[in-house]
Amino acid sequence: MLWILRFSGFFSAAMMMVVLSPSFQSFPPAEAIRSSQIDGPRFHLSQSESHLQFSFRKAPPFGNAGGCSRSRGKPGVCDPGLVHVAITLDVEYLRGSMAAVHSILQHSRCPDSIFFHFLVSETSLETLVASIFPNLNFEVYYFDPNIVKDLISTSVRQALQQPLNYARNYLADLLEPCVARVIYLDSDLVVVDDIGKLWSTSLGKKTIGAPEYCHANFSKYFTDRFWSNKRLSGTFSGRQPCYFNTGVMVIDLVKWRHVGYTKRIEKWMEIQKKERIYELGSLPPFLLVFGGHIAPIDHRWNQHGLGGDNVRGSCRALHPGPVSLLHWSGSGKPWLRLDSKQPCPLDALWAPYDLYGYSS
Numbered sequence: 001m002l003w004i005l006r007f008s009g010f011f012s013a014a015m016m017m018v019v020l021s022p023s024f025q026s027f028p029p030a031e032a033i034r035s036s037q038i039d040g041p042r043f044h045l046s047q048s049e050s051h052l053q054f055s056f057r058k059a060p061p062f063g064n065a066g067g068c069s070r071s072r073g074k075p076g077v078c079d080p081g082l083v084h085v086a087i088t089l090d091v092e093y094l095r096g097s098m099a100a101v102h103s104i105l106q107h108s109r110c111p112d113s114i115f116f117h118f119l120v121s122e123t124s125l126e127t128l129v130a131s132i133f134p135n136l137n138f139e140v141y142y143f144d145p146n147i148v149k150d151l152i153s154t155s156v157r158q159a160l161q162q163p164l165n166y167a168r169n170y171l172a173d174l175l176e177p178c179v180a181r182v183i184y185l186d187s188d189l190v191v192v193d194d195i196g197k198l199w200s201t202s203l204g205k206k207t208i209g210a211p212e213y214c215h216a217n218f219s220k221y222f223t224d225r226f227w228s229n230k231r232l233s234g235t236f237s238g239r240q241p242c243y244f245n246t247g248v249m250v251i252d253l254v255k256w257r258h259v260g261y262t263k264r265i266e267k268w269m270e271i272q273k274k275e276r277i278y279e280l281g282s283l284p285p286f287l288l289v290f291g292g293h294i295a296p297i298d299h300r301w302n303q304h305g306l307g308g309d310n311v312r313g314s315c316r317a318l319h320p321g322p323v324s325l326l327h328w329s330g331s332g333k334p335w336l337r338l339d340s341k342q343p344c345p346l347d348a349l350w351a352p353y354d355l356y357g358y359s360s
Ligand SMILES: *[C@@H]1O[C@H](CO)[C@@H](O)[C@H](O)[C@H]1NC(C)=O
Pocket: 217, 218, 219, 220
């Protein structure tokens, strides 16, 4: 009875989601991020960067409230007391990434104490970021697509084969060894709460934390070939793995480096190349390595699926419960829908963080 009382809220949320979005399970939001059919505004990065400065306006200033551990002066990446956030920056999602950063700063009690780690593959966007956020603490890291080129297998959606999609596997190597914990965030979300709360979540003995979705049919994320091969599917024996979305993760980088999880993920990617054990991109290796071994984080930190499914024009509702982070996973992106004058109702919640489209 107690069990029912405690979990009934969760189950009704789960039911609601299934009813509202029947195709949720066939297109896991985490992996539906990069649509190959982007028809929104293009950023011409091959041209001069100065041209870009006029596409984004400068973000409003921000500053630490009283009681924050640091008050002034630019911190170095190894300084203690910083909140580390990693986000990818690429041409197609730049507008989303900038809105995400804007939202984080706006709702944080201690924005000067946040250090952003931007992962890029195509070009240096340092000048652009600095012009939008003049006082931002950040570093840009080049993620060499060749690192994963030979590991990426073809996936159901061409967009999932983007090398930068796999940069999250390499955070422990890319970031300075002094960085012990990082929050990884996708580019199609906004944070509407103090990210310091997510940062201070306890991971217990676990290496990563994320909201878990145990009602999702876990077996769908792998092929029949995988499940019928005990040598492979035996990896889950003794575990009770649940789906989680890899677009919002708190990662203990010390444990990650110590155990060498990057190699474990790469090992599964190598198996995938030979045996076709899943159809999606960067998500399944995370499920294979961490499924059933993650620290569950409150669902408020990943209200995902707002992009809708792969049917254009479908809108999703929020899942019941409090909201700290809105995630437009799925093929629809709020900036494209707003531009096309066919937004979903919840896209209005993204719009205030958009910094694109005003020349200054
Ligand atoms: C889960 O998915 C698998 C594979 O698609 C299917 O065989 C199984 O019946 C599903 N289970 C439930 C409970 O829906």
